[in-house]
Amino acid sequence: MRALVLLHLATACSQMCFRGKIYTMPIIELQEVSKLYGFGDATTVALDEVSLTIEAGEFVAIMGPSGSGKSTLMNIIGLLDRPTHGNYKLNGRQVERLRPNRQARARRDTIGFVFQSFNLLPKLNVLDNVALPLAYKGMSQTRRHKRAAEILDRIGLADREYFMPRQLSGGQAQRVAIARALINNPNIIIADEPTGNLDSASSRLVMELLSDVHKAGNTILMVTHNPELTRYASRVVFMHDGVVIADEKSTVGEVHELLRRSMYFMPKKTEEDDLAGVSALMQAIPEKLTGKKKAAKDKKKPKTSKGRYKANSSSRKRGKK
Numbered sequence: 001m002r003a004l005v006l007l008h009l010a011t012a013c014s015q016m017c018f019r020g021k022i023y024t025m026p027i028i029e030l031q032e033v034s035k036l037y038g039f040g041d042a043t044t045v046a047l048d049e050v051s052l053t054i055e056a057g058e059f060v061a062i063m064g065p066s067g068s069g070k071s072t073l074m075n076i077i078g079l080l081d082r083p084t085h086g087n088y089k090l091n092g093r094q095v096e097r098l099r100p101n102r103q104a105r106a107r108r109d110t111i112g113f114v115f116q117s118f119n120l121l122p123k124l125n126v127l128d129n130v131a132l133p134l135a136y137k138g139m140s141q142t143r144r145h146k147r148a149a150e151i152l153d154r155i156g157l158a159d160r161e162y163f164m165p166r167q168l169s170g171g172q173a174q175r176v177a178i179a180r181a182l183i184n185n186p187n188i189i190i191a192d193e194p195t196g197n198l199d200s201a202s203s204r205l206v207m208e209l210l211s212d213v214h215k216a217g218n219t220i221l222m223v224t225h226n227p228e229l230t231r232y233a234s235r236v237v238f239m240h241d242g243v244v245i246a247d248e249k250s251t252v253g254e255v256h257e258l259l260r261r262s263m264y265f266m267p268k269k270t271e272e273d274d275l276a277g278v279s280a281l282m283q284a285i286p287e288k289l290t291g292k293k294k295a296a297k298d299k300k301k302p303k304t305s306k307g308r309y310k311a312n313s314s315s316r317k318r319g320k321k
């Protein structure tokens with residue numbers, strides 16, 4: 001509980017108070033961010049001039065087909081990777097060219113990560129896994145364990161403190177990973193397909209935990225292939241071919257309108273079900289956004305005049321001939 005109160009306070013600092021009114025300011029600002037992999041004819045444009053502003057306290061679901069650049073975007077926002085071009089401001093501070101140790105500090109203090117494959121260290125018990133990020137801050141083991149135990153208690157896993165990761169169910173492992181992401185009191189949580197390996201009951205528990213973290217005032221960025229999960233989000237960003245093709249407000253508690261129209265209301269149990277959701281998504285979007293899609297395609301024309309890079313939608317992977 002204390003951890004969530006602290007998280008809330010941290011978020012409040014990113015809001016500006018003026019004469020009793022609260023004005024949120026962007027916590028994340030990307031300006032024309034591109035990410036290119038490889039060289040010459042084998043260049044892949046993973047992100048193509050993406051501009052995105054996220055305010056403190058938003059819950060953003062990021063959707064799009066495989067290879068559309070969602071994880072690349074998360075890695076850049078999470079300071080795990082650098083953009084090839086473009087600017088990135090985190091909490092109002094330009095961060096894309098910070099030295100690695102400064103980037104690591106900004107990342108540690110601001111961002112918690114949750115991955116599809118949990119990424120728990122197999123040789124550490126649950127308590128030590130959760131407490132691990134505090135070791136990098138030089139905190140004593142007693143204090144680390146006390147903090148980790150508080151968070152585990154809060155998420156209902158106090159009785160699993162001394163279990164090893166292999167003794168946990170998938171849902172429990174992911175909740176432990178979320179506890180670890182929360183331990184440094186970050187105000188941004190980046191979750192890349194957090195329920196990708198979970199059955200629907202475990203997914204619900206994990207999503208409810210993320211939703212609690214959001215309600216405590218934190219910013220959540222979550223990649224998902226499952227349209228059902230947009231009901232937890234306040235905004236849905238759709239990506240395709242490294243471009244944001246739609247960016248829409250969403251009502252928390254409801255599946256986003258674009259997805260509701262075409263998705264199948266069946267319990268999602270398998271990966272195939274999720275992929276069916278993605279196909280439904282891709283059918284739904286062009287209808288509404290033909291104009292934007294065209295604009296996105298236009299942006300992919302060769303840019304030799306700027307001397308930056310050449311790429312278009314048909315030649316993104318020119319190595320593949």
Ligand SMILES: Nc1ncnc2c1ncn2[C@@H]1O[C@H](COP(=O)(O)OP(=O)(O)OP(=O)(O)O)[C@@H](O)[C@H]1O
Nearest residue numbers: 037038044045046065066067068069070071072073
């Ligand atoms: N390290 C890398 N080297 C070369 N190409 C890469 C690298 N990482 C990603 N890519 C390419 O960048 C593009 C975007 O990849 P990314 O992992 O961001 O997609 P994604 O939307 O997260 O897909 P998925 O839903 O399958 O996780 C893909 O074409 C991928 O092959």
Ligand SMILES: [Mg+2]
Nearest residue numbers: 070071072192
């Ligand atoms: Mg991915």
